Amino acid sequence: MGRMRLVSEAEGGAIEGFCIIKSVQVKTNIKGSAYLDLVLTDCEGEMDAKLWDYNAAQHGVYEENQVVKIRGSVNLWKDAEQLKIDKIRIASDEDGVDMARLIPCAPFDPEWMYQQLYDTAEGFLDDDLRRLTQYLLKDNKERLLRAPAAVKLHHATRGGLLHHTYTLVQAAKALSPLYPALDAELVYAGAILHDIAKLREMDVGPLGLAGSYTPAGQLLGHITMGVAMVGSACELLDIPEELCVLVQHMLLSHHGVPEYGSPRPPMFPEAEMLAELDMLDSRLYQMFDALNGVPMGGFSERVWALENRQVYQHGHGNIK
Numbered sequence: 001m002g003r004m005r006l007v008s009e010a011e012g013g014a015i016e017g018f019c020i021i022k023s024v025q026v027k028t029n030i031k032g033s034a035y036l037d038l039v040l041t042d043c044e045g046e047m048d049a050k051l052w053d054y055n056a057a058q059h060g061v062y063e064e065n066q067v068v069k070i071r072g073s074v075n076l077w078k079d080a081e082q083l084k085i086d087k088i089r090i091a092s093d094e095d096g097v098d099m100a101r102l103i104p105c106a107p108f109d110p111e112w113m114y115q116q117l118y119d120t121a122e123g124f125l126d127d128d129l130r131r132l133t134q135y136l137l138k139d140n141k142e143r144l145l146r147a148p149a150a151v152k153l154h155h156a157t158r159g160g161l162l163h164h165t166y167t168l169v170q171a172a173k174a175l176s177p178l179y180p181a182l183d184a185e186l187v188y189a190g191a192i193l194h195d196i197a198k199l200r201e202m203d204v205g206p207l208g209l210a211g212s213y214t215p216a217g218q219l220l221g222h223i224t225m226g227v228a229m230v231g232s233a234c235e236l237l238d239i240p241e242e243l244c245v246l247v248q249h250m251l252l253s254h255h256g257v258p259e260y261g262s263p264r265p266p267m268f269p270e271a272e273m274l275a276e277l278d279m280l281d282s283r284l285y286q287m288f289d290a291l292n293g294v295p296m297g298g299f300s301e302r303v304w305a306l307e308n309r310q311v312y313q314h315g316h317g318n319i320k
Helices: 110-122 127-139 160-178 184-193 215-219 221-237 241-253 269-290
Strands: 015-028 034-041 046-051 067-077 080-090 202-204 210-213
Touching: 015 210, 034 080, 046 067, 110 127, 110 160, 110 184, 127 184, 127 221, 127 241, 160 184, 160 269, 184 241, 184 269, 210 215, 215 221, 221 241, 241 269
Parallel strands: 046 080
Antiparallel strands: 015 034, 015 067, 034 046, 067 080, 202 210
């Protein structure tokens, strides 16, 4: 994600305003003093923050997804910006906080994106594939409408999972006609379902932000859980085993290689296309995100998820 709007608008002065706690932990420094280690977020970005010499009686107790008012200043720590908090309190109704300034959201309406995916499946000629895809969409609709696609990396916004999924389906629709031997419906179904278990992998709060992973997410991961979800749905719907295995393999292999979490590489063309499109969309999102606020002719900070690369702002086209 980019830089917090609250920080950008401060123009180098004291930082004061409202934001959301994405994650918070009480930690102890080497001298034995307690401090709050937080990730704060608003509609444009997020930032690591610290409240030193923390005392619960004096400063209060905080949880993820709370809206807070903070006052502090920005410091550099290991070449990255970090917010030093001087004062913090929970926001009240009397503050009249404009939530549109606080929650980073996908660029399209979640209900609209969901309907686009559902309608795509409605058009499948393979009735078994249609039933499987629409069942999993309907069964998870409420969480899909607000879930991000990640805790911190790509599409970590409210509705980000639908945004990522919708983009993959659109990319698949654009490319599939170039390869007439592909089963396009299988590609679309794999794209719609590939990250469905992220709904169970991440601990998503009511605001649509994920501050951490669930125990199952940590122990199993969304790939393993997604294969199980498809298997259970296929059994319930009496989907033929061969089709079930094909869809399960697409979920199992969509990260491409073991280093990225896939225990099997893509082993048929539709699975290969899904893996390549998933990688393309996640990397382009992270590149555009890294370039947010970078002046023309400048480089972003190093991006760990892009093999520690810096991204160049060339100034051509629509990148700003």
